[in-house]
Amino acid sequence: MPPTTTSATHAVGVRTTTLWRTPESPRPIDAPILAADPRGWAAAQDREARLGLDGIADTQLLLGEPVELLEERDGWARVVVPWQPSGADPRGYPGWVPLAHLTTPPAASVEEAVVVESTAVLRRTPGGPPVLDDVSYATILPVASQADGAALVHLPGGGQAWLDEGFLVRKASRQLPVDASAVLEQARRFVGLDYLWSGMCAFGLDCSGLVHISFRALGRVVPRDAKDQADFAEPVPLDEVQAGDLFFFAKPGKEISHVGFATGAESVILHAPGTGNPVEEAPMSGRRKQTLTSAGRLTV
Template sequence: MESNNIWLVNVPVATLWTSYESAREIDRDAIAGTVRLEEWLEKLTYEPRLQLCDDNLVQSQVLFGQEVMIIDEKGDWAHVVIPDQPSGKDSRGYPGWIPKDQLIQQSDWYIKQGPVAVITSKKALLYSERNERLMELSYQTMLPAVEDIVDRIRVKTPTGIGIIRAEDAAVYQAEKEIPKNNGAAIVASGEQFIGLPYLWGGMSSYGYDCSGFSYNMCRANGYIIPRDAHEQAAAGENIELNDILPGDLLFFAYEEGKGRIHHVGIYYGDGKLLHSPNTGKNIEIIPLADTIYEKELCAARRYWMNTGE
């Protein structure tokens, strides 16, 4: 595999593993050439889910059609960086390992230049031109738009032309034309995922971790922010805790706010937090008052602009 060519994710969601040896027997559905995400997550009871974090097995995830840069390989695995996910671990993007079966080479992938279709439904079916169901795509999957027809959109995929229903996506003339919305819009994007189980490393509508949730809700509204919570807390506009508004990111640290940052959520307004808590719990809205989060709250950052709406 040459590292100077464009490589794309060719499965609905590819998990970015810490090492080429990280995946366990129970993870087979997640590392197969045809990923079976729901089957994988169904098997992951509390303990094996917790191990993804505690044993440092998973780093992040990448969506269908997203570009990766290959920097090394080992057997059936590629060591990659994800340019769309800013990280202090590598200036080129978030690093980790993906099975080669989940990547495909493309020589003419013009997503940065032409119209794009972005999945706005929580999940959306991708069809072939013969109307066969190909796969289920996650929220925020972005593909080059070829043609916008009344009730469907023809898109370019890593393996050819596909069709998505118009009601499942928004089309923009270019990626940079995606509107930058206000804080209320970030909250509204997050609200639709209430009840979704937490997944360590999760970056899709099959499951988010805390910083994956804040990253993706900001991205859905036109803002690319760092992938990890402690780096999200070091960027953006610093907001005094007395001045927080809905859509601001709130950060929580050990030792009652004085230690290491370990969690991020979205300020919901009215003293409430919208967040993806931890393994075994679901995305929720909770009052901050009289909780551990109230004690650990240490910083707020604003990534959104007031659009006047």
Template sequence: MQQGAEAVVRVTVGALWQAPEAVRPVDAPALGTPADVGAWVAGLDPDQRVGGCVLSQLLLGERVLITALRPDGWAQVVAVEQASARLDPRGYPGWLPAAHLTPARTAADGTPQVVVDATVTALHTRPDGPVALPGVVLGTRLVPAGPPLDGWRPVHLPGHDEPLWLPAVHLAPAPTRPPTAAEILAVASRLLDVGYLWGGLSAYGIDCSGLVHLTWRRLGVPLPRDASDQAAAAQRVELGTERPGDLYTFAQPGSRVHHIGIVTAAPQGHGERRMLHACYRHRKVLEERLPPERTATLVDARRF
């Protein structure tokens, strides 16, 4: 790999760090190859889960542009599949271990035709064989390596010469049409009670804009990564006319959008509104009626 080249992520969930120096001793499980994101999140205390050292996460097979390589094994990259107009017009910038990447020139870099539909699954060496790669998460896009066999599907993997297998029921065809409100809410609802994780983008931990990004990613729609960029990219909807599947955006006066959630019901009398969101205050994904303190910062509704 070299500076200026494109690469793909070879771990199931890779963290995009603010800087190599931001890494803490507790982050060691997230730095391995393979990365053990489940163990990493389980080892974080509530304050460590909301620290700003992790900017986002990258899923297996996701493309990045390498902008710098350090002798100590760190790569500065732009995540080209996570738009961030505010930070870099090419995508979301950050750092990750170079060992989490592989050159973008293998069969695994073809056009993904299937997407993981299980919350978390594993890849096996053969149908019903030993686990080769655990922790593959919802929304991961994969390239088929052949037809199903006995209920299993082979797929190409970045950094693996031979195809790996996972249950065919854990996959869905890559969507080719805009999602319906019912589909949006069905995907997002599967992440209810997932713990809040700043920069999180998986079923191991997720933040508010990560929930929106991952939900639409699973349904074949690429969205920006951050809440303010998501709001800017969507169509404004007059409050009172929002419907399930739209988005509520929140901001302090004079500040950019800092929170976003998915509308789950049409507004009711007396201003009652409901949404599904990754809530910093409750430290998890939940569906709730907007409390007064949240309504006080409600800006508008948006629609993709």
């Protein structure tokens, strides 16, 4: 499944928003993310609430991320997300977001700045007052100009702001060459972060979200979900797996539902294990080994 080339009609205008199955999906405890507060949302979710996200939320979208708006209903927008390829829709991941979280796309540029620290701050001037904080890792914004180690970026909805730390500038592309060891290093920065179903930002990640944003930050768009990542990856025999390849897992008779990075050490995996457990780099448990079905490579 190649990455989609759907043209965007809108872009995310807030730090992070969650993609829901329906407009009725959010619960009272989800009020912070409806107010575009990903840090507060993650902090509010106890174990029971985190388990309850399965089936009502699917992924998250970051500031500036393009979307195609398909329908408006009572303050909600039905969208597809072209930077998150999905077997559910050839145009990109489908779902619903608050209409207020969308705006016009930022001005285009041949270069882009990507946040490569956990979070970054957008400022009015380099080192000056903040325009927006808690801008998540893997946020990508077009570059207007650079000066003294800072990047002036175009914002969705119009306007500009400065990034002066925690970013790198590269050619604007969704299919840049990716080194396996570099992807692993990106994923390792999240060791210890709590698992969050649908999470794809610096405040919570699920297993395939960890894979997706580790590649995205390096300029490679890959599918969002574990099954789609397995379908898209170049198959690798289990006895030929290298560091940076992916292990895929499925319960007997079920489709693939978990993914993690091979680290190069025998049976050691870097992954987001599941609700109640943080991202870890650790030996596979016996139970996990029993569900290991295949391996694949996305760094080709």
